Amino acid sequence: MSAAESRGDSGPELSYSLGTKAWPFGRAAYRQVAWVTAGLIIAAVSWSAIDQEIGAARHPGAILAGQDFWNNTWWAVRSLVSGANIYGPTHAVIPGIEPAWPAGPHVPASLVWEAPFAALPIPFALFAFTFVSILAIWAATFIFIRPVEPWEVLGWSACGAFAILIGGGPETLLLGQPTGFILLGLAIVVRARRPWLAGVGFLFAATTLQTGLPLALALLVLGARPVLWRGMTLVLACSAAPVGLGIASSGLGFITSFLSGAAVHLGKQSNRIDLGALLHALGVTSVGLRVAAGLAVAALCLVYVATLPRYARRLDDPAVLCIVVCLVLLCTYHQYYDVLLVGAGVVPVIVMVDRSWPMLPSFIFAATAAAASIYSLRDVVVPVCLAGAALGSAIALHRTTQVRATGPGDAG
Numbered sequence: 001m002s003a004a005e006s007r008g009d010s011g012p013e014l015s016y017s018l019g020t021k022a023w024p025f026g027r028a029a030y031r032q033v034a035w036v037t038a039g040l041i042i043a044a045v046s047w048s049a050i051d052q053e054i055g056a057a058r059h060p061g062a063i064l065a066g067q068d069f070w071n072n073t074w075w076a077v078r079s080l081v082s083g084a085n086i087y088g089p090t091h092a093v094i095p096g097i098e099p100a101w102p103a104g105p106h107v108p109a110s111l112v113w114e115a116p117f118a119a120l121p122i123p124f125a126l127f128a129f130t131f132v133s134i135l136a137i138w139a140a141t142f143i144f145i146r147p148v149e150p151w152e153v154l155g156w157s158a159c160g161a162f163a164i165l166i167g168g169g170p171e172t173l174l175l176g177q178p179t180g181f182i183l184l185g186l187a188i189v190v191r192a193r194r195p196w197l198a199g200v201g202f203l204f205a206a207t208t209l210q211t212g213l214p215l216a217l218a219l220l221v222l223g224a225r226p227v228l229w230r231g232m233t234l235v236l237a238c239s240a241a242p243v244g245l246g247i248a249s250s251g252l253g254f255i256t257s258f259l260s261g262a263a264v265h266l267g268k269q270s271n272r273i274d275l276g277a278l279l280h281a282l283g284v285t286s287v288g289l290r291v292a293a294g295l296a297v298a299a300l301c302l303v304y305v306a307t308l309p310r311y312a313r314r315l316d317d318p319a320v321l322c323i324v325v326c327l328v329l330l331c332t333y334h335q336y337y338d339v340l341l342v343g344a345g346v347v348p349v350i351v352m353v354d355r356s357w358p359m360l361p362s363f364i365f366a367a368t369a370a371a372a373s374i375y376s377l378r379d380v381v382v383p384v385c386l387a388g389a390a391l392g393s394a395i396a397l398h399r400t401t402q403v404r405a406t407g408p409g410d411a412g
Contacts, residue, residue: 167343
């Protein structure tokens with residue numbers, strides 16, 4: 001059953017399933033061919049991504065390969081253990097890489113699961129992180145799609161290839177951002193049926209404050225309190241050790257440095273794809289006004305979701321997922337690598353799971369946003385497309401809930 005059917009939508013579906021007469025050589029043979037083809041695509045795409053990372057590491061350009069990984073993961077974990085205030089000013093140098101700078105204000109719990117990568121020596125740490133990030137992207141798209149039929153297997157490989165090569169993957173992997181793990185966490189939150197497993201997904205999805213906080217509010221509005229409190233418990237428990245080490249060595253300055261660093265990011269302009277970037281491009285210079293606009297958009301989306309019938313307030317509904325991901329990315333500071341949540345999450349779910357005509361506009365907007373993240377006009381195109389995808393999903397939800405409430409014959 002498609003997601004459109006589960007919502008009660010009786011409208012036409014973009015169906016790709018094949019009948020039994022379409023398997024002249026046997027269903028098992030087609031399944032084997034599909035998996036072998038998908039495996040070849042996965043191997044080729046993964047090697048291409050790793051090869052680009054190796055090339056960037058050998059021939060440094062405008063962006064240092066793994067720049068964010070070296071500073072926010074490798075150096076941050078090692079310096080925290082050594083007793084340094086990783087969020088404060090520093091004169092440290094990452095050996096053979098570059099001078100360090102204050103670590104990004106990611107949720108401290110992330111330093112726990114990133115610690116195994118930081119334990120590895122240079123340069124193996126970066127390539128291990130990149131390889132596992134690629135696996136995380138493939139795993140996330142698999143969890144989102146849950147392919148069974150041969151065409152679904154091929155579709156999964158195509159969606160993963162799009163994400164890794166175009167839709168947010170190149171920037172994520174080149175910089176060494178944890179977005180692949182955030183994506184995997186989101187997929188687990190969406191698909192897991194056991195609250196504690198979904199809570200583990202939330203632990204990864206909430207790696208950054210700007211993703212974790214809006215997602216937590218969305219889960220609260222959606223009524224997923226069992227997942228939320230378990231996820232928050234895991235985040236707080238995993239944050240205890242890093243925060244404890246920081247306070248023991250730097251006192252309350254560790255906390256104030258973390259909070260001030262988070263506030264500074266709200267005023268940064270480069271490579272952003274949120275509503276603040278669009279407003280800045282339109283001439284709005286006030287940081288406070290841009291932040292307020294982002295919060296207003298988030299509130300509007302959450303209020304709309306809260307007004308949906310109880311049966312429709314499910315994060316595993318493609319339209320709801322699209323709205324939530326778009327509000328997360330629009331409401332506050334996000335950069336172009338965060339579009340991976342759209343390219344490897346929203347796009348595959350719409351085209352492979354929902355497959356309904358009402359969601360076609362959202363698919364077009366989402367795919368355009370993911371593809372536009374690599375171009376210079378992304379600060380305008382991406383937020384506009386994210387808003388369009390959210391609006392299209394809201395319209396689709398309104399249509400399908402009306403159909404369910406009034407019956408197919410009365411929907412008009």
